[in-house]
Amino acid sequence: MVVTKEDIMIVVGVDGSVQARAAMAWAANDAFRMHQPLKLVYAVDRQPYQIARFPDADRPDRLRRTGQKALNEAVALVHERQPSVEVTTALEEGPPARILREQGRTAVEVVIGSRGLGAVTGALLGSVGDHVAGQAEAPVVVVHGGQRPAHGQIVVGVDDSPGCAPALAYAFQQAALRSSTLRAVHAWRRPVQAFGTELPHEAGEDRVAREDMVTACLQPFKRHYPDVLVVEDVRFADAVEALTRASQEAELLVVGSHGRGSVSSALLGSVSRGVRHHTPCPVAVVR
Missing domain, CATH: 3.40.50.620 (HUPs)
Structure with a gap:
């Protein structure tokens, strides 16, 4: 695989949770320090909605709309914290752990929240972290919610x-x-x-x-x-x-x-x- 300069960035998992917001804030600050762009990734996992108790034919489109809304909010959060950081987004189809591993192949690092149930993915990022950390080729940073003092x-x-x-x-x-x-x-x-x-x-x-x-x-x-x-x-x-x-x-x-x-x-x-x-x-x- 040929890796270009445009492929090298910090990848952040987005799922709409408080922990994911904390991960985005951490990643935005790290991107600023490292002079690297951010890529916000949302995985649309349709598996929970492919069984009979979800007969709504419009649900797949609603899944993508909800995911795009979460990405838009994430971009606004990053720009609010670090306006100079370049941000791109990706709305991908598939299980969150697999999507993050794929997106992280050429990344500087992959940043995810410690846990959090997203409205679209239906997957707990805490369990996703276990499948991403140690398997992704890039360093994986797991961020907990809440602010901590700077200890240096x-x-x-x-x-x-x-x-x-x-x-x-x-x-x-x-x-x-x-x-x-x-x-x-x-x-x-x-x-x-x-x-x-x-x-x-x-x-x-x-x-x-x-x-x-x-x-x-x-x-x-x-x-x-x-x-x-x-x-x-x-x-x-x-x-x-x-x-x-x-x-x-x-x-x-x-x-x-x-x-x-x-x-x-x-x-x-x-x-x-x-x-x-x-x-x-x-x-x-x-x-």
Whole structure:
């Protein structure tokens, strides 16, 4: 597939919900920072209306009209928040998750609300998020409703798997764009010892090895982003719990979509799903 400059943009899922409006607001601000255009996408899913209890022959046209109305309102919201951002719209036929994955093939990122039942799609974006995050080729940002104070900090989960590098690249970019501190969190639980108890020096050596791993993972990105202040945060804790706590004072949490490293005991694939449901700030899942 040939990708042109016109294909590169930020894609936002629209469904008419409060959470989708929050996603649009977040995406508009990110588009302004990144100097990227926005594409607002509404998926018309006819499946719920193709059964006998919906005999109204005019319903398909009404579905599209309702979808177009939601897109028009979304455009007005973006222009109100960031007038200089270029906006296009797409009214597509099909399941929301598939449409967003297709639209996100060449996107800078895909932004969706954490949940919300749209009048047209009949699909909960919370469940759509599970099908889009980790499968879309672009980073997927899941935004919760409601406003949060600006804490000036980005949190990123770190392990030693190959899948961690794209998450770090995205996190450093976001921190640089926002002039925010980047907190790199690595958490682990040691396996239960089959025989005897663990000696203190063994636990100490394990922690030093993990701290060295985190430093090594961050070093290439620190050289590329010398102005980003980085805090290395290595914790003996459950990964979801540690990232959720760290994100209480964060503007964005970034995690990889999968990856089990030889040092890390945390599977970021399961972690990414866990934090999406427990973290109050927006969560970016990066492949």
